[in-house]
Amino acid sequence: MINKKKPWIKARWIGVALLLFATGYLTLNYRILVVGVLYRWAADDQFNAIWNLVSYASQGLLLFLVIGSISGWAFRSVLLLVFISGTVNLVYQSILYDLINLSTFQWMLAESRQSLSALKEFYKDFIWGVTRAGIAVGLFTLTRKAIKYAVFSKMAPHPENAPILTIVVLMIFLAADPALKALGRDRGAEMNVYGMAYQTMTEEIPNRMPASVKPDFKPSANKIIWLIDESISWRYYDEMFRSEWVSRWGGIDFGEARSLGNCSAQSNAALRWGVNVSKLNASTDLRTNSTVWAYAKQAGFRTILMDGQVHGNPQNYLWPPEKRLIDEVVPMAAGLDSDLKIARRLNGLLKADGRHFAYIVLKGAHYQYFSNYPDGNLDRSLPIEEQYRKALRYSKGNFLNELLDGVNMRNVVIFYTSDHGQHLGNGVIPHCNNKPHPEELSVPLILFTDPDLRNQFQRNDGEIRSHSQIFPTTLLLMGYAAEYASREYDNPLPTTSKRIVRFGKRIFPSTNADSIEFFFDDSN
Secondary structure, eight states, rough: OOSSHHHHHHHHHHHHHHHHHHHHHHHHHHHIIIIIIIIIHHOOHHHHHHHHHHHHHHHHHHHHHHHHHSSSHHHHHHHHHHHHHHHHHHHHHHHHHHHOOOOHHHHHHGGGGGHHHHHTHHHHHHHHHHHHHHHHHHHHHHHHHHHHHHOOOOSOOOGGGGGHHHHHHHHHHHHHHHHHHTOOOOOTTTTHHHHHHHHHOOOOOOOOOOOOOOOOOSSOEEEEEEEESSSSOHHHHHHHHHHHHTTTOEEEEEEEESSSSSSSSHHHHHHHHHOOOTTTOOTOOGGGGHHHHHHHHHHHHHEEEEETTTHHHHOOOOOOOHTTSSSSSEOBBBTTTTTHHHHHHHHHHHSSSOOEEEEEEEETTTGGGGGGGGTTTTTSSSSSHHHHHHHHHHHTTTTTHHHHHTOOTTTEEEHHHHOOOOOOOTTTTOOOSSSSOOOGGEEEEEEEHHHHHHHOOOSSOOOEEGGGHHHHHHHTTTOOOHHHHHHOOOOOOTOOOEEEEEOOOOSSOOSOOOOOOOETTTTT
């Protein structure tokens, strides 16, 4: 029978339940509420401030009803989902001081191979996020106990014995995500990760356009290699390697260049997909572009991807439709010596017959830097810059020796750059910041080829080049017309870029209503 306690006692426990729940909900959603409500109000956007408040209040009320009404197994399942989703939100906020959304969620998936490195580097933020999510879940558990104490006696039937009620409430709870999306509102931290995961899994990837033209000329190179290193800053490359690479190996150094992004996934994707820097706008979807693979195959090249950072499937937004254009995909992760292993394999490819285009993702020197060279754990207390120099020296000190040993450079062109640079310092995030430090975008750009081709690329004007110029330059080498390459993409090297561009984390639209995130640097 229903609890016979006096009404004021029952109300007191309901009040305790609401207080416990509100504390837990704020623990998960404090920053979301501040940004969505207080910031909107301060920006004189009262309409969205009020609607966001109503939205999050409704979501909170729904979660409160779920906590108080569903059966035990369902309650434990919901708490687990809330804990995981809340942890992802809170850790992301702690590291990048921003809110997670669909684009940043997809970026995190694309960067998942670096999750262990991120955990080691930002373990305090991970611990703090897990702790806060755990506190919220604990408060929700106490909320349920307070509700049960206020409303039900030991003899009374509890919703745990009402499976139909449990199913109905859970369906309403899970249906909130698509309903809110239809209204243009976001879910709270307690469940938004699952909504974003569902959107990612069900999102249709648009078809890519085939290479719309054929080469006008015979390729001027039979071997074209893109070496995309990891986390190599121009300043340290200039200090440690540039002089030898130019004098000993005949490299054509284009000086400090700008990367297409300060995160690996965006930078690598934009390099492969090509960017028309003149026509780029908020609705541009690079996923429909003809890829470098399509142009290479049209020109009679065998296409190869080697990735020194993975053991299995490719990364950096390389989905099955694009992967099918690649003749050979080779995971090359081999610990500290991944880059030397790649250099030796490429050495054999450069000596083989036939036309080959190879896109190489090197292991490089991602943080934690001391983990990129032998016995680096002994150097944990060394200054960050010293650790970074040691990592670079081990990664690239003998790389060209292995790569070019005995290679006849006739009809060979090798581009070397990095996905992004590094901003070094104690207590700073080295790359992937939402407002990047200039050094995060500062990368080397050097080209190795035979003397007959070298004269075409000499430059001494000191202007900054861009990642976006590698694609059209490659098209020229494959035999495509210069007018086409320049019109559809950017100016080929060695001329300067039409417009230096970089992408944020939102490199492609997630829905028809979304826009991409890009920035022009007109100072160069």
